[in-house]
Amino acid sequence: MQDLSLHILDIVENSITAGAKHVEIAITEDLEKDSLSIEIMDDGKGMDKSFVKKATSPFVSTRTERRVGFGLSLLAQAARMSNGSLTIHSEPYRGTKVKAVFQYSHIDRQPLGNIGDTLLTLIVGNPHVEFVYRHQRGVREFNLCSRDLRVRLEDLLVVSPQGLRSLREKLKQDFH
DSSP states (O other): OOSHHHHHHHHHHHHHHTTOSEEEEEEEEETTTTEEEEEEEEOSOOOOHHHHHHTTSTTOOSOSSOSOOOHHHHHHHHHHHTTOEEEEEEETTTEEEEEEEEETTOTTOOOOOOHHHHHHHHHHHOTTSEEEEEEEETTEEEEEEHHHHHHHHTTSOTTSHHHHHHHHHHHHTSOO
16 A cells, blocks of 8 residues: 555445444644554454454455455554554454554655545445544644534535535645
8 A cells, every 4th residue: 555544444444344333533643753643443343352463464354255354464564664563452342443653754654645535435435434533733633523524514415516525625624
C-alpha cells in the first residue's frame, strides 16, 4: 500500500466484516514528539488472546474464502519501517483496538494520503455503521461523526448528490 489512508481503509473494512456497527478512527500528529499515531477502535466480534498474538502474520486470516490476510501484517511492517510499532488489544464480543505509531519525520514513513476519500468511501459504502473520526495536529483538531452528519442532512441521503456535496465540504475542512 502506498499511503496510510489505504491501510486505514483496509483495517476498517476488516472491522465491518467482523460485525462492527461503531468504528472510531483517531489520527494524532504530534510534531513535538516526532510522532504520528493512528488508532482504529471497533465494537466488532473481537479476537481471543491466542489469535491476537498471530494476527500480524500474513498467513493468518479469519476469512474462510482465503487463508491469508495482509492488512495487519502490512500495517505492522509500515510502522516498523519508520521506527514505530503496532499494538492490538481485543476481546471476544467486545471489539478491537489497533494502534500504529510512526516516527513522523522518518524518511520511510508513508504519507498519510487522502483521508477524505477514505472516509467518503467508508461512510457512503457502509450507511449502517457509525463512524467517528478525530484528527489532531498540534492544537488543531478536526472531528466528524457520520451520525451527526446524517442528522444535519435531514432528509437527504448521504449518497444523494446534495448529501455527497455536503460530506465533501465537511471533509475539506480537514488539514489536507
